[in-house]
Each structure stands twice: as C-alpha cells, then as structure tokens.
Amino acid sequence: MSKTNDKSLGSGYLRRRDFLGASLGACAMTPFGRVSLLQLATSLSGSLTKEERDGMTPSQIIDELKKGNERFRSGKMTARDYLAEKRASASGQYPAAVILGCVDSRVPAEIVFDTGIGDTFVGRVAGNIVNDDQLGSMEFACGVSGAKVVLVLGHTSCGAVKGAIDDVVLGNLTRLLARIKPAIVETKFDGEKSSKNAAYVDAVARTNVVLGLSEIRRRSTILKDLEKKGTIKITGAMYELSTGVVEFVA
Numbered sequence: 001m002s003k004t005n006d007k008s009l010g011s012g013y014l015r016r017r018d019f020l021g022a023s024l025g026a027c028a029m030t031p032f033g034r035v036s037l038l039q040l041a042t043s044l045s046g047s048l049t050k051e052e053r054d055g056m057t058p059s060q061i062i063d064e065l066k067k068g069n070e071r072f073r074s075g076k077m078t079a080r081d082y083l084a085e086k087r088a089s090a091s092g093q094y095p096a097a098v099i100l101g102c103v104d105s106r107v108p109a110e111i112v113f114d115t116g117i118g119d120t121f122v123g124r125v126a127g128n129i130v131n132d133d134q135l136g137s138m139e140f141a142c143g144v145s146g147a148k149v150v151l152v153l154g155h156t157s158c159g160a161v162k163g164a165i166d167d168v169v170l171g172n173l174t175r176l177l178a179r180i181k182p183a184i185v186e187t188k189f190d191g192e193k194s195s196k197n198a199a200y201v202d203a204v205a206r207t208n209v210v211l212g213l214s215e216i217r218r219r220s221t222i223l224k225d226l227e228k229k230g231t232i233k234i235t236g237a238m239y240e241l242s243t244g245v246v247e248f249v250a
C-alpha cells in the first residue's frame with residue numbers, strides 16, 4: 001500500500017502503520033515506491049521515532065490503538081522483533097499514548113493493543129484508579145515526553161471493583177478500594193447490585209472509568225490545559241475479557 005494509493009491516510013501512513021503494527025511480512029509485500037531507505041530501515045526496526053509520533057494527531061493515535069486491538073482479537077498480531085525494538089528504543093523513547101490499566105493479569109495493554117517496545121507508557125494499578133502518582137506519571141508522559149493520548153482502560157469481571165462492592169477490608173487494599181466506591185454510588189442499575197452479578201460489576205467498572213477521566217481533568221491542570229488546547233485527548237475504554245474487544249466508552 002503506497003502513499004499515492006491511499007491519500008486518505010496521509011503522507012505519514014506508512015510510518016504510523018509501522019509504529020503500532022503491521023507485520024514485517026506485510027511490510028515486505030508493500031510496494032515501497034517512494035519510501036526512502038531511511039524510512040524502510042525505520043520500519044524494520046519497529047520502534048516509534050519522535051518524527052513519527054509527532055506527525056500523528058491524538059485522534060490518529062486512538063485509531064491506531066483500535067486497529068491494534070482488532071489485530072489482537074482477530075489473531076493477526078504483528079510479528080515483532082523485540083530485540084530490534086529494544087535496540088531502536090534504547091537511546092530514546094517517543095511513546096504516543098499513556099494508558100492507565102488494571103493490574104489484572106489478563107489485561108496487558110501492550111498485548112491487547114498490539115503495540116511494541118517504546119510505543120506506549122503504561123501505568124497499572126488495581127481498579128485502574130487515578131491517584132497522585134498515576135497523575136504525575138501521566139503529566140510526565142504528556143507534558144514532558146510528548147504523548148498525545150491519555151487512556152483509562154477498565155475491564156469486565158474486575159476483582160478490584162468486586163472488592164469495592166463487597167466492602168473488602170484488607171491492609172493497604174482498603175484505601176485503594178475506597179477510590180472505586182464513588183463509582184458504586186454513581187452507577188444507575190436495575191437489578192441485583194452484588195458482586196455476583198456480572199452485569200452490575202461491569203456497569204460499576206464502566207462508571208469507574210468515566211469518573212477516572214473526570215478525576216484526571218479535575219486534579220491535573222497540566223493535562224486539562226493540554227486537552228483544551230487540543231494537544232492531547234483524554235479518553236476511556238472497557239476491555240471485555242471473553243472477546244478481547246476494547247470498547248471506547250468516553
């Protein structure tokens with residue numbers, strides 16, 4: 001797919017495609033045409049460069065994440081050379097997004113979005129709660145390093161959300177779960193409101209994502225201002241454990 005054949009994707013298409021994902025096999029089939037040797041070398045190394053990242057808008061980055069999730073759930077993930085990505089990114093990183101996800105072992109952001117080494121910052125904490133340290137990490141990612149998307153990623157069957165619903169008291173976890181409780185109060189739900197009701201748990205998790213976005217805007221002037229200027233987008237999504245689908249919810 002050449003740049004001339006697909007004008008709708010813009011002149012940076014090949015490079016963006018390389019960033020979040022086309023397989024090396026797919027690259028080999030590409031009629032490189034006007035692509036320079038430098039671009040080709042970059043595409044084969046697999047890590048996002050500053051020029052590539054800066055050439056994308058926040059919306060384009062979100063689109064690339066969606067495409068990456070589509071590759072993941074359809075079993076067509078990028079064939080990565082992690083050693084090449086490691087070499088390409090060792091001297092500098094230019095991630096396009098910062099993702100706040102849950103510690104749940106079944107929701108590894110880099111895998112469900114099919115991104116490589118150096119493509120995304122990822123912060124993980126039970127219940128993908130927004131706290132001061134996660135906020136500071138997001139401010140570094142966007143305000144210092146130049147990432148353009150803040151994504152809060154919740155998921156179905158979240159144990160932390162169940163724990164908050166059940167009022168679990170356990171060491172330091174108690175205080176963490178307290179940060180999820182506003183989502184319980186805010187969730188409008190007809191039906192059994194218990195941790196045994198999967199639909200209710202997922203509804204609370206979804207509210208927790210939406211409230212997390214509000215928290216980011218309320219507690220970080222830096223991120224709020226970057227969003228107002230259009231430099232970044234702040235968005236939220238839910239990952240469905242059984243299907244692998246990421247649904248953007250806000």
Ligand SMILES: [Zn+2]
Nearest residue numbers: 102104158159
């Ligand atoms: Zn979870």
